[in-house]
Amino acid sequence: MSPGEIVNDLSLPVQIPESQQTAANVQHSALFSLSDKLIVTTGGGRGLGIALAAAILEAGGHVVCLDILKVPDTEQWATLQKIAKRSNLECSYRECDITNEETLEKIMDEIDKDAQRVGTQFYGVVACAGIQQKLLAVDYPQADFERIQRVNVTGTFLTAKHTARILIRNGVRGSIVLIASMSGQIANRGLSCSAYNTSKAAVQQMGRSLAQEWGQYGIRVNTLSPGYIRTAMTDELLAAAPELEKIWMAGALLGRLGAPEDFKAPAIFLLSAGSSFMTGADLRVDGGHCASA
Ligand SMILES: NC(=O)c1ccc[n+]([C@@H]2O[C@H](COP(=O)([O-])OP(=O)(O)OC[C@H]3O[C@@H](n4cnc5c(N)ncnc54)[C@H](O)[C@@H]3O)[C@@H](O)[C@H]2O)c1
Structure with a gap:
């Protein structure tokens, strides 16, 4: 076997170009660049997903947003299109x-084929799609509990699996970022979300398990665990129980809840060469919430 060659489970020998192997020769200014790379973002129809899609464009990457919604949020999508046009980058929605x-x-295979046709590298994913539900554990119907796991755990796994298959097939040492939550490590005071919390702990363990399997291909897998962010998901929780905001603010060491934009730099860091020696890790970004009891 020649240096750099690996044989993968798909039985396709792939040659990894040396330039892709470390960040050693990457200038500081390029450490956070996604230039010539295409990133898929699930949950990219609104909220955190669409904010991270904007960050990918701002870092010079092309982006494809996937979401169960028929169409993305009109206003946010218009902003995304403006950024893409200004920088001559591709930004599409499926x-x-x-x-x-x-x-x-x-x-995913169609996205990869399109990327190859225009000479762009399918480089990774931000698996951001997720659902939440507030219900007392003693009343939690089995079907609801399973629905949360199906989207947050199985859906996230399938997203990572099909990204990795493409990266392995193409010999690309890409990056997979799974959006977990601080709720994977702590149980939120006043918030009865046992199914959601269980699913996010599973996503964190999934990240470590996949990193263990795919490190041999140079594919990095990390989780990003946000604290409270003001999005449609949390607006729904707060509308049903306005007293929650006071509890959340009590743990907000910086005196505010998060905004989707607070996660742009952490996500770009995990995707880009700047984190090239980081895999199987969880990056918690929670405004200090988990630091104090
Ligand atoms: N908002 C917070 O406080 C917070 C905190 C920690 C983690 N998170 C995580 O961040 C991610 C984004 O959350 P958000 O706050 O932007 O919520 P959101 O509800 O605004 O966005 C989630 C998106 O996922 C999409 N989605 C749901 N099911 C899907 C499916 N089966 N297939 C494809 N897309 C699907 C939704 O349509 C929606 O656009 C989630 O994984 C969430 O668990 C959010």
């Missing part, structure tokens, strides 16, 4: 349910 493996695989 309706996709991440729990439907057949459809997901087909869409």
Whole structure:
């Protein structure tokens, strides 16, 4: 076997160019660049996902947003299009349910083929799609508990799986970022979300397990665990129980809840060469919430 060659489970020998192997020769200014790279973002129809899609464009990458929504949020999508046009980058949207493996695989393969046609590298994913539900554990219906795991755990796994298959096939040492939550490590005071919290702990363990398997291909897998962010997801929780805001603010060491934009730099760091020696890690960004009891 020649240096740099690896044989993968798909039985395709791939040659890893030396330039892709470390950040050693990367200038500081390029450490956070996603230039010539294409990143898929699930949950990219609104909220955190669409904010991270904007960050990918700002870092010079092309982006494809996948979401179960028929169309993305109109205002945010218009902003995204403006950034893409200004920088001559591709930004597209596909309706996709991440729990439907057949459809997901087909869409991911089409995205890869399109990227190859225009000479762009399919480089990674931000798996951001997720759902939440507040219900007392003693009343939690089995079907609801399973629905949360199906989207947050199985859907995230399938997203990572089909990204890794493309990266391995193409010999690309890419990056996979799974959006977990601080709720994977702590139980939120006043918030009865046992199914969600269980699913986010699973995502964190999934990240470590996949990193263990795919490090041999140079594919990095990390989780990003946000604290409270003002999005449609939390607006819904706060509308049902306004007293929660006071509890959340009591743990906010910086005196505020997060905004989707607070996660742009952490996500770009995990995707780009700046974190090239980082895999199997969890990056918690929570405004200090978990630091104090
Ligand atoms: N908002 C917070 O405080 C917070 C905190 C920690 C972690 N998170 C995580 O961040 C991610 C984004 O959350 P958000 O706050 O932007 O919520 P959001 O509800 O605004 O966005 C989630 C997106 O996922 C999409 N989605 C749901 N099911 C899907 C499916 N089966 N296939 C494809 N897309 C699907 C939704 O349509 C939506 O656009 C989630 O994984 C969430 O758990 C959020």
